[in-house]
Amino acid sequence: MTASLSQRQHVETILETLNRPGGQGEAAIIERSWRRCIDRYGLDPARPTPARYVPGATLREHQDQADDLLQVARAGVEQLYRQVAPLGYVVLLTDARGIAVQFLGAKADQREHQRTGLFLGADWSEAHAGTCAVGTCIQERTALTCHHSDHFSAHHIRLTCTAAPIFDPHGRLLAVLDISAYQSPATKDSQTFALQLVKYTAKMIEDAYFLQRYGDHAIVCLDRSREFVQINRRYLLAIEENGSLVAANTAGRKLLRHHELPLPEGGEARPFKAWNIQDLLDAQVDQVLAIPQHSDDRVQAFHTRRHREIHFATLIEPPRRPRGATTQARDTSLAPLEALADDDPSMRDTLTRAARLRNEPINILVMGETGTGKERMARALHESSRRHDHPFVAINCAAVPESLIESELFGHEAGSFTGARSQGMKGLIAQADGGTLFLDEIGDMPLQLQTRLLRVLAEQEVLPIGASRPIKVDLRVVAATHRDLRELIAAGRFREDLYYRLNGASLRLPPLRDRADKSYLIRQIFAELNRERGGRARLRGDAMSALLAYPWPGNIRELHNALRYALATGDGEEVVVGDLPEECLHGQLAHPGARRPTDEAGEGGASPPVTPRPLEQDLLYRALCRHQWNISAVARELGLSRPTIYRRMRRLGIVPPHLSTTV
Numbered sequence: 001m002t003a004s005l006s007q008r009q010h011v012e013t014i015l016e017t018l019n020r021p022g023g024q025g026e027a028a029i030i031e032r033s034w035r036r037c038i039d040r041y042g043l044d045p046a047r048p049t050p051a052r053y054v055p056g057a058t059l060r061e062h063q064d065q066a067d068d069l070l071q072v073a074r075a076g077v078e079q080l081y082r083q084v085a086p087l088g089y090v091v092l093l094t095d096a097r098g099i100a101v102q103f104l105g106a107k108a109d110q111r112e113h114q115r116t117g118l119f120l121g122a123d124w125s126e127a128h129a130g131t132c133a134v135g136t137c138i139q140e141r142t143a144l145t146c147h148h149s150d151h152f153s154a155h156h157i158r159l160t161c162t163a164a165p166i167f168d169p170h171g172r173l174l175a176v177l178d179i180s181a182y183q184s185p186a187t188k189d190s191q192t193f194a195l196q197l198v199k200y201t202a203k204m205i206e207d208a209y210f211l212q213r214y215g216d217h218a219i220v221c222l223d224r225s226r227e228f229v230q231i232n233r234r235y236l237l238a239i240e241e242n243g244s245l246v247a248a249n250t251a252g253r254k255l256l257r258h259h260e261l262p263l264p265e266g267g268e269a270r271p272f273k274a275w276n277i278q279d280l281l282d283a284q285v286d287q288v289l290a291i292p293q294h295s296d297d298r299v300q301a302f303h304t305r306r307h308r309e310i311h312f313a314t315l316i317e318p319p320r321r322p323r324g325a326t327t328q329a330r331d332t333s334l335a336p337l338e339a340l341a342d343d344d345p346s347m348r349d350t351l352t353r354a355a356r357l358r359n360e361p362i363n364i365l366v367m368g369e370t371g372t373g374k375e376r377m378a379r380a381l382h383e384s385s386r387r388h389d390h391p392f393v394a395i396n397c398a399a400v401p402e403s404l405i406e407s408e409l410f411g412h413e414a415g416s417f418t419g420a421r422s423q424g425m426k427g428l429i430a431q432a433d434g435g436t437l438f439l440d441e442i443g444d445m446p447l448q449l450q451t452r453l454l455r456v457l458a459e460q461e462v463l464p465i466g467a468s469r470p471i472k473v474d475l476r477v478v479a480a481t482h483r484d485l486r487e488l489i490a491a492g493r494f495r496e497d498l499y500y501r502l503n504g505a506s507l508r509l510p511p512l513r514d515r516a517d518k519s520y521l522i523r524q525i526f527a528e529l530n531r532e533r534g535g536r537a538r539l540r541g542d543a544m545s546a547l548l549a550y551p552w553p554g555n556i557r558e559l560h561n562a563l564r565y566a567l568a569t570g571d572g573e574e575v576v577v578g579d580l581p582e583e584c585l586h587g588q589l590a591h592p593g594a595r596r597p598t599d600e601a602g603e604g605g606a607s608p609p610v611t612p613r614p615l616e617q618d619l620l621y622r623a624l625c626r627h628q629w630n631i632s633a634v635a636r637e638l639g640l641s642r643p644t645i646y647r648r649m650r651r652l653g654i655v656p657p658h659l660s661t662t663v
């Protein structure tokens with residue numbers, strides 16, 4: 001059968017079906033949508049519906065509005081893509097208006113994706129695209145598969161698309177998650193698993209968004225199964241301290257409807273906020289809030305008040321907000337240490353240890369790869385200790401010339417050696433009296449000075465060069481190293497006795513690549529740099545995604561520099577993915593969903609080109625040089641078509657060296 005014949009038949013089927021009384025179940029959903037297409041939108045099933053893209057700037061607005069969700073959804077969308085990509089599906093996340101704000105699909109088929117509209121910026125609203133999984137899901141507020149000839153437009157009938165809605169904690173539609181493929185078996189049943197998988201992922205994203213939005217509230221998680229309540233968390237209810245409900249996930253809202261008291265004739269359902277947890281569960285608020293989080297009884301059973309059904313409950317308490325009798329005044333002096341990390345397991349252990357050690361009269365050795373924040377840790381230890389009103393004095397033993405380090409550390413008397421200051425100099429050790437002396441790169445300290453330092457630590461007194469009497473000092477030394485001091489000891493380059501003096505306790509910092517709180521660090525550093533610059537730029541979601549996708553080797557300094565660069569190249573208002581340095585962008589381009597969207601969306605002529613930035617020119621130029629101006633190789637590396645590369649070269653004014661005229 002030729003395509004045009006099947007398309008003609010499709011049009012006839014639609015018209016015939018609409019002349020019959022309505023169908024059942026999902027068939028009814030599709031029929032209702034077909035009716036809307038004709039009656040409300042005035043669409044014609046035989047008329048081609050070319051993919052429509054919103055312009056680049058509009059797409060950015062849609063992405064900005066969906067930014068919170070996009071950040072939470074990223075991991076879920078990527079996991080879904082990994083699951084379905086081998087079967088030929090692409091993944092789209094659209095906003096509530098049907099505009100694709102995230103896309104993951106095979107790069108090799110990019111042209112086809114763009115032609116069909118399975119791409120960033122495409123408009124899948126029903127009013128434009130006709131009956132389709134996304135548009136019809138938005139209208140019907142339900143998950144569905146739009147398989148082959150379910151589509152209204154004859155031009156979409158080779159597609160199979162499955163979509164599920166994502167609602168916000170108040171039941172408003174937030175987004176639609178969709179998977180689509182060009183080839184699939186003829187029967188719609190073949191998509192049953194697809195539908196379950198998309199619904200499951202949409203619920204995961206919805207719940208992750210819920211937990212993030214209401215992270216400052218107590219959240220009651222309920223399930224009918226004791227075994228699954230901690231994993232499934234089927235029903236989520238955010239409550240105030242007095243038990244009144246502030247939000248519920250989709251399943252939670254259904255549970256409330258199920259347990260609503262019978263309504264009087266014509267009566268309205270109780271507004272969501274009028275619920276209290278004790279209206280739902282046969283329990284007092286205090287009992288629910290007392291469910292322990294970290295013991296064997298963290299799952300507790302309750303009857304529901306109305307139907308006497310058993311539900312198992314766990315509680316997620318807001319972080320750092322102690323409640324009731326266990327309330328203790330928060331120790332604000334710990335703030336400098338707490339600010340170093342968010343939710344990284346090894347940092348959490350390190351910080352707990354640091355908090356215990358901060359006022360102990362022992363020296364501390366901080367270990368970790370270069371740029372992992374050892375000096376930050378030393379400062380935070382000092383600032384959170386009782387010594388914080390006294391000086392924090394830092395010296396980098398590797399950076400000061402060997403000839404100066406002795407006088408820098410120990411100071412000297414007037415005229416004690418050639419080049420000494422005429423009035424003498426107080427050394428750094430004496431300057432740190434009462435406070436903290438930070439010895440960075442201690443492994444680089446010359447052996448002879450190690451002996452003198454050992455004496456200072458043992459005697460708590462320092463003898464300046466040329467002085468006859470030592471000066472008493474009260475010191476806490478924090479030393480840092482990225483080297484293995486035991487190896488240096490074995491090689492005879494570090495004194496073992498000094499090692500034990502310095503290593504009263506040790507703290508090890510994990511490399512950036514292993515940290516689970518990268519997004520926290522990114523936000524922290526970005527905010528700091530913003531403050532330094534006196535600016536108020538914001539970091540857009542696509543830049544954050546690229547930074548998170550980049551395989552950071554180990555160094556926070558590198559991240560710091562990347563953000564500094566991005567702020568310098570950005571327009572001052574926001575930092576977008578194109579403002580990031582080349583290395584981060586490479587991690588980004590290897591990742592199909594995180595590409596800067598707008599210029600590629602313009603390939604079909606629907607989106608205007610993005611204003612070129614110097615960085616974009618620089619990136620392309622460097623890629624061209626790397627590949628000796630082989631356009632195919634550059635196109636492959638950047639995941640773009642050859643014509644796109646030529647178009648960009650023209651737009652950015654890049655001329656190959658072997659041509660004297662413009663390309």
Ligand SMILES: Nc1ncnc2c1ncn2[C@@H]1O[C@H](COP(=O)(O)OP(=O)(O)OP(=O)(O)O)[C@@H](O)[C@H]1O
Pocket residue numbers: 339340341368369370371372373374375376377440441480482521524525556557560
């Ligand atoms: N927790 C943090 N939050 C924000 N910025 C941080 C954090 N930790 C480190 N940085 C930044 O990362 C960079 C490196 O930090 P720091 O100098 O403390 O590392 P280091 O391990 O002492 O480095 P080196 O090994 O080179 O001496 C600095 O720019 C610092 O501001």
